[in-house]
Amino acid sequence: MNTVTRPRILVVGAGFAGVECVRRLERKLSPDEADVTLVTPFAYQLYLPLLPQVASGVLTPQSIAVSLRRSKKYRTRIIPGGAIGVDLKSKVCVVRTITDEIVNEPYDYIVLAPGSITRTFDIPGLTDHAFGMKTLAEAAYIRDHVISQLDLADASQDPVERASRLQFVVVGGGYAGTETAACLQRLTHAAVKRYPRLDPSLIKWHLIDIAPKLMPELGDKLGSSAQEILRRRGIEISLGTSIAKAGPEEVTFTDGRVIPTRTLIWTAGVVASPLIATLGAETVKGRLAVASEMNLPGEDGVFALGDSAAVPDLAKGDGAMCPPTAQHALRQGRHVADNVIASLRGQVLKPYVHKDLGLVVDLGGTDAVSKPLGIELRGLPAQAVARGYHWSALRTNVAKTRVMTNWLLNAVAGDDFVRTGFQARKAARLKDFEYSDAYLTPEQVREQVEGPRPQ
Template identity: 80%
Template sequence: MARPTILVVGAGFAGVECVRRLERELSPSEAEILLVTPFSYQLYLPLLPQVASGVLTPQSVALSLRRSRRHRTRIVPGGAVGIDTKAKACVIRKITGELSAQSYDFLVLAPGSVTRTFDIPGLVDHARGMKTLAEATYIRDHVIAQLDLADASHDQDERESRLQFVVVGGGYAGTETAACLQRLTTGAVKRYPRLDPRQIKWHLVDIAPRLMPELGEKLGDAALAILKRRGIEVSLGVSVAEAGPEKVTLTDGRVLPCRTLIWTAGVAASPLVATLGSETVKGRLLVRPDLTVPGAAGVFALGDAAAVPDLVKGDGAICPPTAQHAQRQGRTAAANVIATLRGAALKPYEHKDLGLVVDLGGKDAVSKPLGIELRGLPAQAVARGYHWSALRTNVAKIRVATNWMLNAVAGDDFVRTGFLARNPGTLREFEYTDAYLTPEQIREHTAALRAGL
């Protein structure tokens, strides 16, 4: 008999942890494991702000999938763009652009999330995201380019717009991005004698009334004080009304001359989940506590794309889209796929949050491990220690530790790579949210699979 096929979609924290457990627990004769991902690496997303600021190199946070000791999983280089649960088939757009259909016996959906946007005029055309390695690399080039162009310009208005930067989103990603990039420009401007450091202005904007409310009032206020001490203007209860190529209009009526708008205002589930036609909760796939999708035989969903019940909190709560939950859900999903294969009982996902860490660069950090509030160097040690230990490979750990040490001792050279120098590098360019298929297109491709074409 042919081995059953386990198809895992997504190489984030959830997908990679699931594959690792499947490889460890299943014998080669029990199942064939396929992993669909456009890139053969797992991105360590929490450290992206440090890539954008130049503290870490891009390669440091791209953990190779080909360093697996077992090499049992076949990597399918592409992105899933449609699912036909009745035909048990997944439509994949290969990195060449071709479409193909892959059948499965068990499907583990961990496609992650995309940057959440709103119907704001000019947003997707002019804002830049911080969700992918390419975006972080691009933003570093772009920010340094603004300093270069401002230094070369004799027009005072152009200088003002190039030296103002707006970050939207007062969560962890936005706060760390603003803090790390502000340190980048503060260090870099010393190399530009024609620029007045006082002209460089960073703005952090969020519609919420508090900064990082999950940290609690004391640590949230401590983080706010750090940002203000560095000269970052924080505007809460405010968002963007309109985004243009040279200015940003806020909902409180202010117009900021600005050519750099970085959008980190939350995430939304991958558009792939909409192709299943299954029930969703706030855009995330509804799943049972054991991570199975109701009405879709053999389908499991987890991570940012799934509304996983939080059994610890109860009262209908769902798990937040964090790396901590995604990784542990990956283990549960693997265990339940194996249990299904072997006719055993499935187990519900249950995990108590271990805490939060926020690295603001330099000696500044706020952390809340196991409910203990820390700030300053102790918080920094916990934050970096947590991230370092969470890196999956020893090679990545060595690279990250070396980068941290080198940056602390020698600083940055503020070099632009020229990455996509003439490409706008906006949300529209990088996140491919319009690449997914309609139900009719999915059926067309899965019909070809059934026909053996």
């Protein structure tokens, strides 16, 4: 077969789902059976669950960014950019490259794994003054920002400014928010010992969530254990509370409290990538409604998975959807690759079924809570399970070696408090990292694909 007649498989997104799909396609398809293209702004796979440890300096950014080009057998074509629209009728994906060039990429089969973005609400000042915890750049930036607040507070002669710089607010009592607050609190607790002019009692961390419990998926006992660990460290937890408005130097809670702070970290959940809205297809809470085989009903050659797809959870039944977790994304990636190949070869597609293996929450140091296979663990056993799970899930031996080395070095030598230079004079906030305004409307997608109409 020549290049022109080979089927074109386009994979959108290089997260857990997208990368696993591409790797499976490469292993199971012969080079002349299909062409595989991957759309991603960065040529690496980010191990998202360990981002809080990058923010706290336990891990280096490079250790959780696994290069997509390490394999010498890698033959997938990578388009450095982000998909901003899909025309299902014309079978064209519109891509904005990292140089802001807009190109049309035709396909025969498309796998949509664009992931998710931080969920925000119409709260005054939120996107202008909050940080997220969704990208590698955000994690590295937050670390610099937190350490810079200690530096600036130490140098300040104004007690009001000093107090505001030493208060930190994290919104979101899920895994990301809880681990972020826990890891960064440990960082500031260790760092303040190097600032003799600062009163450690001035450093205050606030973790707030509108829900009545932290991490309800863990159950009452483990959730209470995690809450007790954080409170024992001095983190003030406020449940049933959210943000009413955010400013550059203070945050107002919905219960009326005003907290002077220069640091607002927003981790209150995620929503599907805005790319899904450009398809004009049926959605479930913003996620693309797909069949249990992860194909889009009524469309030929369209598959979706991961955070942006509402995949039926057949293991749970009762209309449940698979949660947006790494373990589901990894397995869905491999499964959807098999179904793409089956579709390509005219074979029967198989439904996706996976029973959840449990949950792990690393609170830093020797503190953790885990629930592997329904078994509740706390302390060192939970920490061993949490780090063991994350370590085993890393894709390459190089990444595993880097992460293990970082953990050992941190355990032996402690934290370091070096700012790396991400903290520039021009502040960057949540809206500057995720490019959520880059997507086209369905009408703009059609206009881009079909070209301007003749006058």
